[in-house]
Amino acid sequence: MNLKFLRDNPEQARRILELRKCAFDLDGLLELDERRRSLSTERDELRHRQKQMSAQVAKAKQEGQDAAGLMDQAKELSAKVKELDAKVSEVEQAQEERARMLPNIVHESVNEEDVVVSEWGQKPEFGFKPLAHWDLGEALDILDFKASAQLAGSRFTVFKGAGALLRRAMLAYFLDLHTKEHGYTEVGLPVLANRESMEGAGQLPHMEGENYAMRDDPLYLIPTSETPLANLHRGQTLEASDLPKKYVAYTLCFRREAGSYGKDVRGMIRVHQFDKVELFRYVEPDKSYDALEEMLKEAEAAVKGLGIPYRVKRLAAWDIAYQSAKTYDIDAWAAGVGRWLEISSVSNCEDYQMRRNRTRLRLAGGKTGYPHALNGSGLALQRTFVALIENNQQEDGSVLIPEVLRPYMNGLERIS
RNA sequence: GGAGAGGUGGCCGAGUGGUCGAAGGCGACCGCUUGCUAAGCGGUUAUGCGGGUAAUACCGUAUCAUGGGUUCGAAUCCCAUCCUCUCCGCCA
Numbered sequence: 467m468n469l470k471f472l473r474d475n476p477e478q479a480r481r482i483l484e485l486r487k488c489a490f491d492l493d494g495l496l497e498l499d500e501r502r503r504s505l506s507t508e509r510d511e512l513r514h515r516q517k518q519m520s521a522q523v524a525k526a527k528q529e530g531q532d533a534a535g536l537m538d539q540a541k542e543l544s545a546k547v548k549e550l551d552a553k554v555s556e557v558e559q560a561q562e563e564r565a566r567m568l569p570n571i572v573h574e575s576v577n578e579e580d581v582v583v584s585e586w587g588q589k590p591e592f593g594f595k596p597l598a599h600w601d602l603g604e605a606l607d608i609l610d611f612k613a614s615a616q617l618a619g620s621r622f623t624v625f626k627g628a629g630a631l632l633r634r635a636m637l638a639y640f641l642d643l644h645t646k647e648h649g650y651t652e653v654g655l656p657v658l659a660n661r662e663s664m665e666g667a668g669q670l671p672h673m674e675g676e677n678y679a680m681r682d683d684p685l686y687l688i689p690t691s692e693t694p695l696a697n698l699h700r701g702q703t704l705e706a707s708d709l710p711k712k713y714v715a716y717t718l719c720f721r722r723e724a725g726s727y728g729k730d731v732r733g734m735i736r737v738h739q740f741d742k743v744e745l746f747r748y749v750e751p752d753k754s755y756d757a758l759e760e761m762l763k764e765a766e767a768a769v770k771g772l773g774i775p776y777r778v779k780r781l782a783a784w785d786i787a788y789q790s791a792k793t794y795d796i797d798a799w800a801a802g803v804g805r806w807l808e809i810s811s812v813s814n815c816e817d818y819q820m821r822r823n824r825t826r827l828r829l830a831g832g833k834t835g836y837p838h839a840l841n842g843s844g845l846a847l848q849r850t851f852v853a854l855i856e857n858n859q860q861e862d863g864s865v866l867i868p869e870v871l872r873p874y875m876n877g878l879e880r881i882s
Numbered sequence: 883g884g885a886g887a888g889g890u891g892g893c894c895g896a897g898u899g900g901u902c903g904a905a906g907g908c909g910a911c912c913g914c915u916u917g918c919u920a921a922g923c924g925g926u927u928a929u930g931c932g933g934g935u936a937a938u939a940c941c942g943u944a945u946c947a948u949g950g951g952u953u954c955g956a957a958u959c960c961c962a963u964c965c966u967c968u969c970c971g972c973c974a
Binding site for chain 2: 502503504506507509510511513514516517519520521522523524525527528533536537538539540541542543544558703826834
């Protein structure tokens with residue numbers, strides 16, 4: 467939500483905040499805005515007079531007249547302008563700070579509760595008790611949680627041997643699928659981002675404690691490649707003819723998981739460092755909701771390819787990220803832990819990020835507006851890995867490799 | 883890490899204290915022309931904020947990397963920061 471929207475539709479804004487269950491002092495912000503506008507108008511008027519005065523001084527000097535009197539008056543005005551200017555910046559800054567904490571609007575199709583919109587595949591049946599991935603992984607010697615704990619602490623993972631190969635194969639499969647079948651351009655990105663990038667994508671300031679910050683440099687480990695991808699064209703004005711821009715990136719992602727003590731502590735369902743292939747699109751505003759549906763299908767294609775049963779949820783208003791106006795989640799069924807795991811989140815952020823980082827779009831009449839930005843996981847590796855090995859485990863303890871991955875694994879058909 | 887050079891509009895590039903939002907060129911767009919042919923001529927050509935309008939128009943103000951300072955007045959002078967480039971060092 468931007469200020470103009472707030473000013474023009476305060477009631478709608480209030481409703482959105484309610485839906486999101488977001489405590490935000492809307493009136494306080496609007497008051498600040500009111501104050502800012504009146505102060506800056508006053509300041510501009512004074513400055514106008516001061517400029518006229520300066521012009522008179524210049525003229526007088528040119529004509530060889532004494533300008534001392536004029537200069538004294540101008541000096542006085544100048545001091546007043548300076549004073550007011552300081553006030554204006556103060557209010558501006560306060561307002562900006564608050565406005566940065568505003569979430570995006572919520573699309574009208576979003577409900578107050580999560581809604582499962584589709585389901586695909588069959589949950590596997592076993593004639594034995596399926597193992598959770600931590601047991602299965604250690605038994606097959608493809609995951610080593612003792613080693614990761616020793617290296618970095620809890621919530622990290624060490625992949626070994628065929629496990630490491632499977633990880634690499636899955637990432638390559640995702641990237642190939644999206645570049646070859648779905649027309650995305652692959653980019654390789656930094657996993658460190660500066661403050662501007664973090665704020666531009668909407669991760670900061672409101673997720674402040676959720677990111678790893680560097681001690682010696684003002685940089686953050688990215689929580690998702692959405693962060694750099696949303697900033698790829700920061701400060702630029704894109705031409706409509708350049709759109710859509712479709713990027714896919716594999717990066718590591720880092721999250722402190724600060725608020726999740728005691729949740730998912732075992733295995734690699736919730737880890738501090740994970741792998742993700744991310745889809746990102748810059749599109750014209752009137753095409754963004756079609757693009758959202760397309761991206762959902764693209765993410766689904768990746769899950770289907772692996773043969774993992776899943777469901778698609780349309781998230782409730784209170785459940786979607788700050789920067790998103792509408793989000794679908796894809797949950798994969800993981801038979802070992804017996805749970806649905808979120809492996810993809812596909813969001814239309816509309817112009818929220820583009821406004822924040824000033825990525826503009828030249829419109830038909832030569833005017834400028836903002837493109838819409840969408841992102842979607844395609845897919846998050848660790849949880850997909852979990853679902854895959856848990857679902858594909860056999861009575862003899864081995865794990866079947868899906869067809870699509872075999873070419874990436876030197877033809878390997880099963881891990882045993 | 884050390885030394886140096888530089889950051890001006892979509893791009894190139896001029897501008898060292900007053901009418902500079904900024905010459906000139908390129909590009910783009912709009913007209914006109916089509917007897918000299920992948921040409922010519924004329925015009926237009928940034929953005930933020932605030933006001934104003936039904937919407938335009940229009941008005942004010944800000945913006946020459948960023949933030950401060952000097953001055954009646956700053957693209958131009960001073961300070962700090964950031965970024966880019968070159969050379970040296972280190973290094974996968």
